[in-house]
Amino acid sequence: GQNIDQPTEMTATEGAIVQINCTYQTSGFNGLFWYQQHAGEAPTFLSYNVLDGLEEKGRFSSFLSRSKGYSYLLLKELQMKDSASYLCAVSSGGYNKLIFGAGTRLAVHP
Amino acid sequence: KAGVTQTPRYLIKTRGQQVTLSCSPISGHRSVSWYQQTPGQGLQFLFEYFSETQRNKGNFPGRFSGRQFSNSRSEMNVSTLELGDSALYLCASSSGTRGSETQYFGPGTRLLVL
Numbered sequence: 088g089q090n091i092d093q094p095t096e097m098t099a100t101e102g103a104i105v106q107i108n109c110t111y112q113t114s115g116f117n118g119l120f121w122y123q124q125h126a127g128e129a130p131t132f133l134s135y136n137v138l139d140g141l142e143e144k145g146r147f148s149s150f151l152s153r154s155k156g157y158s159y160l161l162l163k164e165l166q167m168k169d170s171a172s173y174l175c176a177v178s179s180g181g182y183n184k185l186i187f188g189a190g191t192r193l194a195v196h197p
Numbered sequence: 198k199a200g201v202t203q204t205p206r207y208l209i210k211t212r213g214q215q216v217t218l219s220c221s222p223i224s225g226h227r228s229v230s231w232y233q234q235t236p237g238q239g240l241q242f243l244f245e246y247f248s249e250t251q252r253n254k255g256n257f258p259g260r261f262s263g264r265q266f267s268n269s270r271s272e273m274n275v276s277t278l279e280l281g282d283s284a285l286y287l288c289a290s291s292s293g294t295r296g297s298e299t300q301y302f303g304p305g306t307r308l309l310v311l
Contacts, residue, residue, distance in 0.1 A: 117297035129201075129287060129302040130240075137297070174240065178297035181253040183230045183289075185300065187240035 089113045091188035093175050098194045099165050107160045107191045109175030117178040120185065121149050121160045124172045133160070133173075162193075170195045199224065201290050201303035209309045215276040218306045220288035222269050228252075228293030229271040230300060231263060234285040246271050247293040275308075283310045 091111045099105040111119070118137040122130035136142055136151035136158060148161040162169055172190040179186050202221045210216050222229050230253075231243040242255040246265035265271045269290075275282055285307050289300035 120299070122302075129304050132299050132301065135299055176240075181245075182247065182296050183228055183245045183291055183293070183298060183300060184242050184253050184255070185230075185232075185240075186242065187232075189239045 089177075089179065089186050091175055091177060091186060093173075093188040093191045095189065096192045096194070098196060101165055101167060101195055101197050103165050104161065104163050105165060105193065107162070107173050107175075107193070109158045109160070109188055111156050111158070111175070111177050111188075113177050113179040113186060115179040116153065119149075119151055119158050120176045120178065121147075121158075122174040122176060124174060124190070126171075130174055165195050167195050167197070169193065201288060201301055203286075203288055203303040203306050205306060206304065207307050207309075209311065210278050211311050212278055212280060214278050215274065216278060216308060218273045218275075218286055218288075218308075220271045220273070220290075220303055222271070222288075222290030223301055226290035226292055226301075227269050228291045228298070229265060229269065230289045230291075231271070231273050232287045232289065233257075234287060234305070235283075240287070243273070278310045280310050283308060 093109045121133040124130040134149035174190045175188040176185040228247045230245040234240045245253040263273045285305045287305045289302045291298040
Protein backbone atom coordinates (compact mmCIF):
# COMPACT_ATOMS: atom_id res chain seq x y z
CA GLY A 88 0.00 0.00 0.00
CA GLN A 89 0.88 3.66 -0.05
CA ASN A 90 1.35 5.44 3.23
CA ILE A 91 2.78 8.82 4.14
CA ASP A 92 2.89 9.91 7.76
CA GLN A 93 3.57 13.30 9.23
CA PRO A 94 2.59 14.90 12.55
CA THR A 95 -0.84 16.48 12.59
CA GLU A 96 0.06 19.67 14.44
CA MET A 97 3.12 21.51 15.67
CA THR A 98 3.67 24.80 17.44
CA ALA A 99 6.78 26.94 17.53
CA THR A 100 7.95 30.38 18.55
CA GLU A 101 8.78 33.23 16.20
CA GLY A 102 12.52 33.25 15.43
CA ALA A 103 12.98 29.59 16.36
CA ILE A 104 13.74 26.52 14.22
CA VAL A 105 11.23 23.74 13.59
CA GLN A 106 11.65 20.34 11.94
CA ILE A 107 8.67 18.61 10.33
CA ASN A 108 9.18 14.90 9.76
CA CYS A 109 7.68 12.72 7.06
CA THR A 110 7.94 8.94 6.69
CA TYR A 111 6.71 7.13 3.64
CA GLN A 112 6.04 3.67 2.29
CA THR A 113 5.16 3.69 -1.39
CA SER A 114 5.30 1.15 -4.17
CA GLY A 115 7.50 3.41 -6.26
CA PHE A 116 9.57 6.52 -5.68
CA ASN A 117 10.42 9.26 -8.12
CA GLY A 118 11.06 12.03 -5.65
CA LEU A 119 9.65 13.78 -2.60
CA PHE A 120 8.09 17.23 -2.53
CA TRP A 121 7.20 19.66 0.23
CA TYR A 122 4.40 22.15 -0.26
CA GLN A 123 3.09 24.94 1.94
CA GLN A 124 -0.62 25.63 2.09
CA HIS A 125 -2.17 28.59 3.88
CA ALA A 126 -5.79 28.23 4.90
CA GLY A 127 -8.10 28.70 1.94
CA GLU A 128 -5.26 28.92 -0.55
CA ALA A 129 -3.54 26.64 -3.05
CA PRO A 130 -0.44 24.62 -2.12
CA THR A 131 2.80 26.35 -3.10
CA PHE A 132 6.02 24.48 -3.90
CA LEU A 133 8.81 24.59 -1.33
CA SER A 134 11.33 21.87 -2.15
CA TYR A 135 12.12 18.69 -4.05
CA ASN A 136 14.46 15.83 -3.12
CA VAL A 137 15.22 12.83 -5.28
CA LEU A 138 18.70 11.95 -4.01
CA ASP A 139 19.74 11.38 -0.39
CA GLY A 140 20.93 14.43 1.44
CA LEU A 141 20.08 17.99 2.27
CA GLU A 142 18.71 20.62 -0.07
CA GLU A 143 18.89 24.19 1.22
CA LYS A 144 16.85 27.09 -0.05
CA GLY A 145 16.99 30.21 2.06
CA ARG A 146 15.22 29.68 5.39
CA PHE A 147 13.95 26.29 4.25
CA SER A 148 15.91 23.03 3.99
CA SER A 149 14.72 19.55 3.16
CA PHE A 150 16.42 16.23 3.83
CA LEU A 151 15.86 12.81 2.31
CA SER A 152 16.93 9.30 3.24
CA ARG A 153 15.56 6.87 0.67
CA SER A 154 16.80 3.77 2.53
CA LYS A 155 14.85 4.85 5.62
CA GLY A 156 11.81 6.22 3.78
CA TYR A 157 12.27 9.44 5.68
CA SER A 158 12.35 13.14 4.99
CA TYR A 159 12.20 16.31 7.01
CA LEU A 160 11.55 19.96 6.32
CA LEU A 161 13.55 22.41 8.40
CA LEU A 162 12.30 25.96 8.81
CA LYS A 163 14.69 28.48 10.34
CA GLU A 164 14.10 31.98 11.73
CA LEU A 165 10.40 31.33 11.92
CA GLN A 166 8.06 34.16 11.04
CA MET A 167 4.37 34.55 11.79
CA LYS A 168 3.61 34.14 8.09
CA ASP A 169 5.04 30.60 8.27
CA SER A 170 1.86 29.53 10.10
CA ALA A 171 0.37 27.15 7.53
CA SER A 172 -0.04 23.49 6.66
CA TYR A 173 3.02 21.71 5.31
CA LEU A 174 2.37 18.84 2.93
CA CYS A 175 4.78 16.01 2.24
CA ALA A 176 4.15 14.34 -1.13
CA VAL A 177 5.83 11.42 -2.89
CA SER A 178 5.89 11.09 -6.65
CA SER A 179 4.96 7.48 -7.28
CA GLY A 180 3.15 5.35 -9.81
CA GLY A 181 3.74 7.13 -13.06
CA TYR A 182 3.61 10.56 -14.53
CA ASN A 183 3.02 13.42 -12.13
CA LYS A 184 1.08 11.36 -9.61
CA LEU A 185 1.69 12.82 -6.18
CA ILE A 186 0.66 10.93 -3.07
CA PHE A 187 0.17 13.37 -0.24
CA GLY A 188 0.43 13.03 3.49
CA ALA A 189 -2.37 14.52 5.57
CA GLY A 190 -0.31 17.63 6.26
CA THR A 191 1.22 19.20 9.36
CA ARG A 192 -0.48 22.31 10.70
CA LEU A 193 2.20 24.64 12.06
CA ALA A 194 1.28 27.49 14.38
CA VAL A 195 3.95 30.12 15.00
CA HIS A 196 3.48 32.16 18.16
CA PRO A 197 5.13 35.49 19.06
CA LYS B 198 4.23 34.32 -16.29
CA ALA B 199 0.64 34.04 -15.24
CA GLY B 200 -0.10 31.22 -12.87
CA VAL B 201 -2.57 28.38 -13.11
CA THR B 202 -6.15 29.60 -13.30
CA GLN B 203 -9.31 27.71 -12.43
CA THR B 204 -12.93 28.55 -13.03
CA PRO B 205 -15.32 28.81 -11.40
CA ARG B 206 -13.89 29.45 -7.95
CA TYR B 207 -17.05 28.43 -6.11
CA LEU B 208 -19.94 26.22 -7.10
CA ILE B 209 -23.07 24.93 -5.41
CA LYS B 210 -24.88 21.94 -6.90
CA THR B 211 -27.48 19.44 -5.77
CA ARG B 212 -27.22 15.67 -5.65
CA GLY B 213 -27.64 14.00 -9.02
CA GLN B 214 -26.48 16.99 -11.04
CA GLN B 215 -23.27 17.12 -13.00
CA VAL B 216 -20.53 19.72 -12.96
CA THR B 217 -17.67 20.81 -15.22
CA LEU B 218 -14.58 22.53 -13.87
CA SER B 219 -11.96 24.28 -15.97
CA CYS B 220 -8.22 24.70 -15.60
CA SER B 221 -5.77 26.77 -17.66
CA PRO B 222 -2.13 25.81 -17.07
CA ILE B 223 0.91 28.03 -16.95
CA SER B 224 1.89 29.07 -20.46
CA GLY B 225 4.14 26.43 -22.00
CA HIS B 226 3.07 23.70 -19.59
CA ARG B 227 1.52 20.69 -21.29
CA SER B 228 0.68 18.52 -18.29
CA VAL B 229 -2.36 19.10 -16.13
CA SER B 230 -3.12 17.03 -13.03
CA TRP B 231 -6.29 17.13 -10.97
CA TYR B 232 -6.60 16.57 -7.23
CA GLN B 233 -9.46 16.44 -4.76
CA GLN B 234 -8.89 17.89 -1.29
CA THR B 235 -11.22 17.10 1.62
CA PRO B 236 -10.70 17.48 5.39
CA GLY B 237 -11.03 13.73 5.87
CA GLN B 238 -8.97 12.36 2.99
CA GLY B 239 -6.56 15.19 2.30
CA LEU B 240 -5.24 15.68 -1.22
CA GLN B 241 -5.94 12.78 -3.55
CA PHE B 242 -4.82 12.37 -7.16
CA LEU B 243 -7.60 12.12 -9.74
CA PHE B 244 -5.84 12.01 -13.12
CA GLU B 245 -3.18 13.59 -15.30
CA TYR B 246 -3.36 14.73 -18.91
CA PHE B 247 -0.58 15.45 -21.37
CA SER B 248 -1.02 16.34 -25.04
CA GLU B 249 -4.74 15.61 -24.86
CA THR B 250 -4.14 12.09 -23.51
CA GLN B 251 -4.80 10.74 -20.04
CA ARG B 252 -1.46 9.33 -18.90
CA ASN B 253 -2.26 8.51 -15.31
CA LYS B 254 -5.33 7.86 -13.22
CA GLY B 255 -6.12 7.64 -9.50
CA ASN B 256 -8.66 5.47 -7.71
CA PHE B 257 -11.84 7.39 -8.28
CA PRO B 258 -15.10 6.08 -9.76
CA GLY B 259 -15.95 6.54 -13.41
CA ARG B 260 -18.22 9.46 -12.52
CA PHE B 261 -15.04 11.52 -12.49
CA SER B 262 -13.69 12.20 -15.95
CA GLY B 263 -11.57 14.75 -17.69
CA ARG B 264 -10.18 15.91 -20.96
CA GLN B 265 -7.54 18.18 -22.32
CA PHE B 266 -7.67 20.44 -25.31
CA SER B 267 -4.99 21.21 -27.89
CA ASN B 268 -4.11 24.45 -26.05
CA SER B 269 -3.44 22.36 -22.89
CA ARG B 270 -6.47 23.70 -21.07
CA SER B 271 -8.24 20.95 -19.19
CA GLU B 272 -11.72 20.27 -17.93
CA MET B 273 -12.91 17.90 -15.26
CA ASN B 274 -16.43 16.55 -15.13
CA VAL B 275 -18.26 14.91 -12.27
CA SER B 276 -21.58 13.28 -13.11
CA THR B 277 -24.38 12.22 -10.75
CA LEU B 278 -23.02 14.28 -7.89
CA GLU B 279 -23.02 12.85 -4.37
CA LEU B 280 -22.78 14.68 -1.07
CA GLY B 281 -19.31 13.24 -0.59
CA ASP B 282 -18.09 15.02 -3.72
CA SER B 283 -18.09 18.29 -1.79
CA ALA B 284 -14.43 19.28 -1.83
CA LEU B 285 -11.80 21.64 -3.09
CA TYR B 286 -10.74 20.58 -6.58
CA LEU B 287 -7.23 21.61 -7.47
CA CYS B 288 -5.45 21.42 -10.74
CA ALA B 289 -1.71 21.61 -11.15
CA SER B 290 0.43 22.12 -14.21
CA SER B 291 3.96 21.14 -15.17
CA SER B 292 5.97 20.88 -18.36
CA GLY B 293 5.12 17.19 -18.68
CA THR B 294 8.46 16.17 -20.11
CA ARG B 295 9.67 14.13 -17.13
CA GLY B 296 7.99 11.57 -14.93
CA SER B 297 8.46 13.58 -11.76
CA GLU B 298 8.28 17.34 -11.98
CA THR B 299 7.36 20.25 -9.81
CA GLN B 300 3.65 20.85 -10.13
CA TYR B 301 2.22 24.33 -9.70
CA PHE B 302 -1.26 24.51 -8.28
CA GLY B 303 -4.16 26.74 -9.18
CA PRO B 304 -6.41 28.38 -6.55
CA GLY B 305 -8.96 25.59 -6.79
CA THR B 306 -12.69 25.30 -7.27
CA ARG B 307 -14.67 24.82 -4.09
CA LEU B 308 -17.66 22.57 -4.82
CA LEU B 309 -20.53 22.19 -2.40
CA VAL B 310 -23.09 19.48 -3.09
CA LEU B 311 -26.42 19.85 -1.30
